[in-house]
Amino acid sequence: MADIVSAAISIAFHGVALAMVLYLISVGLSVTMGLMGFVNLAHGAFAMAGGYAMTSLMNRAGVSFPLALAAAVAVVTLASFLIERLLYRRFYGGAELDQVLLTMGLIFMSVGAATYFWGPVSQPMQPPPALSGQIDLGLRSFPTYRTFLILCGALVVTALWLALERTRFGVRVRAAVDNLAMAQTLGVNTSRLFALAFALGSGLAALGGGLGAELLAIGPAYALDNLVYFLIVVAVGGLGSIRGPFVAALLVGLADTAFKYFAPELGAFFIYALTMAILLWRPRGIFGQA
Amino acid sequence: MPDLKRSVLDAFARRHRFHALEALPWAAAIAAYFIFPDYLALGAQILAIIVFALSLDLVLGYAGIVTLGHAAFFGTGAYTAGILAANGWGEPLTGLLAAAAAAGAVGLLSGAVILRTTGLTLLMQTLVVAAMLYEAANKAGKITGGADGLQGMEVWPILGRFRFDMFGHTAYIYCFIVLAISWFVVRALVHSSFGRSLTGIRENVVRMHAIGSPVFRRKLVVYTFSAALAGLSGALIAQTTQFVGLGVLSLERSGTVLIMLIIGGIGQLYGAFIGVPLYMIAQDRFATIDPVYWYFWIGLFMVLMVVFAPGGVLGVCGRWRSRQDSP
Numbered sequence: 001m002a003d004i005v006s007a008a009i010s011i012a013f014h015g016v017a018l019a020m021v022l023y024l025i026s027v028g029l030s031v032t033m034g035l036m037g038f039v040n041l042a043h044g045a046f047a048m049a050g051g052y053a054m055t056s057l058m059n060r061a062g063v064s065f066p067l068a069l070a071a072a073v074a075v076v077t078l079a080s081f082l083i084e085r086l087l088y089r090r091f092y093g094g095a096e097l098d099q100v101l102l103t104m105g106l107i108f109m110s111v112g113a114a115t116y117f118w119g120p121v122s123q124p125m126q127p128p129p130a131l132s133g134q135i136d137l138g139l140r141s142f143p144t145y146r147t148f149l150i151l152c153g154a155l156v157v158t159a160l161w162l163a164l165e166r167t168r169f170g171v172r173v174r175a176a177v178d179n180l181a182m183a184q185t186l187g188v189n190t191s192r193l194f195a196l197a198f199a200l201g202s203g204l205a206a207l208g209g210g211l212g213a214e215l216l217a218i219g220p221a222y223a224l225d226n227l228v229y230f231l232i233v234v235a236v237g238g239l240g241s242i243r244g245p246f247v248a249a250l251l252v253g254l255a256d257t258a259f260k261y262f263a264p265e266l267g268a269f270f271i272y273a274l275t276m277a278i279l280l281w282r283p284r285g286i287f288g289q290a
Numbered sequence: 291m292p293d294l295k296r297s298v299l300d301a302f303a304r305r306h307r308f309h310a311l312e313a314l315p316w317a318a319a320i321a322a323y324f325i326f327p328d329y330l331a332l333g334a335q336i337l338a339i340i341v342f343a344l345s346l347d348l349v350l351g352y353a354g355i356v357t358l359g360h361a362a363f364f365g366t367g368a369y370t371a372g373i374l375a376a377n378g379w380g381e382p383l384t385g386l387l388a389a390a391a392a393a394g395a396v397g398l399l400s401g402a403v404i405l406r407t408t409g410l411t412l413l414m415q416t417l418v419v420a421a422m423l424y425e426a427a428n429k430a431g432k433i434t435g436g437a438d439g440l441q442g443m444e445v446w447p448i449l450g451r452f453r454f455d456m457f458g459h460t461a462y463i464y465c466f467i468v469l470a471i472s473w474f475v476v477r478a479l480v481h482s483s484f485g486r487s488l489t490g491i492r493e494n495v496v497r498m499h500a501i502g503s504p505v506f507r508r509k510l511v512v513y514t515f516s517a518a519l520a521g522l523s524g525a526l527i528a529q530t531t532q533f534v535g536l537g538v539l540s541l542e543r544s545g546t547v548l549i550m551l552i553i554g555g556i557g558q559l560y561g562a563f564i565g566v567p568l569y570m571i572a573q574d575r576f577a578t579i580d581p582v583y584w585y586f587w588i589g590l591f592m593v594l595m596v597v598f599a600p601g602g603v604l605g606v607c608g609r610w611r612s613r614q615d616s617p
Contacts, residue, residue, distance in 0.1 A: 033410070039410075087593075087597075090597070091596075094600070095600070095601070096356065097350075097356075097548075097552050097556065098552070098596050098600050098601075100548065100549075100552065101549055101552045101553070101592055101595065101596045102592070102593060102596045102597075104545055104548075104549055104589075104592060105549075105588075105589045105590070105591070105592030105593040105595075105596065106589065106593065107589065108585045108586070108588055108589025108592065109585070109586050109589030109590055109593065110589075111585040111586070111589070112583045112584065112585035112586020112587065112589060113583075113586055115582060115583055115585070115586075116582075116583050116586065224541065224542060227541065228417060228418075228421055228541060231414060231417065232414070232418075235410060235411060235414040239410065265429060266425070266429060267425055267428070267429065268421070268425055269422055269425040269426065269429070272418045272421045272422045272425065273422065275414065275418050276403075276404075276415060276418050276419070276422075279407065279411050279414060279415060279418075280403065280404075280406075280407070280415075283407045283408075283411045284411065285411075
């Protein structure tokens with residue numbers, strides 16, 4: 001009995017940690033897909049860029065962890081803003097398949113570029129001394145870094161929800177997701193809104209990639225290997241939703257951890273079966289609007 | 291009115307009739323056999339993958355089913371042919387048929403479940419089906435060889451006479467013939483009334499429901515047929531390379547065939563014949579020149595294609611021709 005309880009606590013803890021990383025990375029994808037109807041398969045490349053920027057600043061330049069993370073997020077946010085203005089913008093409202101070709105091309109370029117600069121092996125991620133080791137939380141002790149990860153994720157999620165519920169920018173984003181033409185008619189500068197939302201989403205992905213470097217290893221094929229997980233979170237959560245992907249990320253994080261704990265032989269098989277079942281039950285995702 | 295009816299019928303008849311330009315890919319394929327004898331192995335692969343892209347064009351270009359999981363059928367076919375040949379039945383033609391049947395069965399079963407959804411949900415369902423098969427093949431190591439790939443395939447000579455040689459002569463001609471037959475069947479299919487109804491479903495599904503067309507059944511039939519064709523392609527690759535790895539079921543495989551088709555142009559039957567050679571030759575060249583970073587160059591090639599030639603090569607040709615027609 002004690003074993004089962006202990007296993008359940010452990011699964012819940014690691015599952016929530018994975019969920020935070022998945023949510024941080026996928027929420028931007030959900031917003032760009034809901035807002036611009038753009039299928040950005042290359043979204044994971046921004047998370048990867050964040051991870052690489054952070055680990056190289058730490059491992060090669062000896063920059064401290066918080067500073068490296070902040071710098072990585074800033075660089076990726078800026079770069080994604082430029083890429084959106086130069087490249088993505090041309091394809092809004094265009095043929096879906098052109099978007100697929102463009103973003104698959106960007107994934108391949110990211111694989112090649114990452115191999116060129118960092119080689120084929122994945123980057124080691126050493127948490128700073130203050131965050132390594134175990135921490136006693138009363139019930140039992142947990143890895144300190146993952147506890148920090150969960151806290152950080154919860155903080156960012158709260159900030160993000162407040163920003164979308166309470167600020168003018170949030171109102172505009174929600175209005176544009178619900179009815180783009182109407183939002184434009186009412187004077188919302190949707191082009192600028194798209195660029196800001198895209199940069200924000202990519203910045204969050206970089207944060208997720210950097211914070212989660214210990215969970216989802218930073219290697220050249222990152223964007224391709226994890227694409228299915230990000231897409232599952234978005235599709236199960238519901239397009240354009242902010243809360244849906246959170247619930248979906250929790251579901252995926254917990255289910256994945258549990259399945260890998262109880263049936264490591266079958267690996268990710270169950271998570272795919274679960275996704276299929278949920279999408280048959282609710283084709284637009286758990287929080288999707290009809 | 292009779293005049294109008296006649297002219298419409300004439301227009302349809304013209305679409306069925308063979309056009310001189312349609313001989314071009316075949317002439318090129320035959321010429322390539324004699325001009326590039328050192329590259330026949332690559333050539334055979336290109337011909338086999340054209341069958342795969344053709345099967346994708348049928349569901350994507352004609353029926354409008356956007357899929358990122360077509361490798362499910364390609365891989366099923368490859369493993370069927372491979373497992374047969376590794377377990378004492380290396381007869382290639384029955385291997386092909388078994389592969390097509392197995393892939394068609396997977397298409398029918400998965401299609402019956404997932405084709406009720408549309409758009410991104412459908413895309414996710416196709417992706418998940420392929421991912422499940424990938425995991426299953428990975429774990430069933432005793433049968434499939436798992437991550438190491440399937441070892442010890444022995445493919446017998448075709449019709450008991452034509453042995454697969456190391457230069458790819460037999461493989462090239464074998465793939466050429468299978469491609470020609472597949473193309474002929476697909477061409478007849480898209481020009482039939484069944485093919486027209488598929489285009490109708492793609493263009494306006496509500497109206498097709500309204501005129502009483504059995505939309506779901508039509509989609510399921512074409513999906514199953516396309517799956518069988520993709521299985522055929524997988525079996526060709528398995529038999530000609532005498533090896534099957536997990537990659538045949540991967541997302542990358544599904545993605546690249548989609549890319550090849552988009553580069554050529556979708557829904558026009560010939561996109562596969564342009565996109566597949568273009569992509570595979572470019573990939574081969576990049577991988578020879580720059581074996582480590584070729585991913586970057588093929589990615590750049592794709593981005594440049596979509597920026598400067600949206601709609602693929604056939605899309606560019608179409609625009610160029612309509613500009614010629616209306617000066």
